Amino acid sequence: MSLSKAILFAAVALLPITGAARAQNATEIQLSYKDKKFDPAEISAPANTPIVIKLKNLDGKAMExxxxxxxxxxxxxxxxxxxINVRAQKPGRYEFFDEYNEKVARGALVVK
Ligand SMILES: [Cu+2]
Structure with a gap:
């Protein structure tokens, strides 16, 4: 096969592998938001792995x-x-909030 075909073949062959590796490594966390409260208010994830937060806004209004x-x-x-895709983090406590209700609507991600 030609060089360009070989490169294309290699790229297509690698795509599913990297995609699967990413999905396997990521920690997925379910989080919901209602009445200016996060539920749960504290979530946790292992260190050094990407984190995917699946956020459900159950309020009728937008939040940030x-x-x-x-x-x-x-x-x-x-x-x-x-x-919400979060990069791999070092151990620690990372606060998050709804910017529209910053004083009351707060939560934290604990990475260990
Ligand atoms: Cu903002």
Whole structure:
């Protein structure tokens, strides 16, 4: 086969492998939000693995999931779901909040 075909073949062959590896390594966490409260208010994940937070906003209004220490922010429309991808973290406690209700709507991700 030609060089360009060989490269294409190699790239296509590698794609599913890297995709599967990523899915296996990530820790998935279910989180819901209602009446300005996260449930659960504290979530945990192992260190050094990517984290995927599946967030359900059960309120009718939009909220904004934000964490300065995790460097993520995402607006989630009312009554809808969002996926928040968090990079692998070192052990520690990382606070997050709804930016629209920052004082009361708070939670934390504990990485150990
Ligand atoms: Cu923000």
């Amino acid at each position: 999931f934000e964490s300065k220490t995790l460097k993520v922010e995402k607006v989630v429309a009312g009554s809808s779901d969002a996926t």
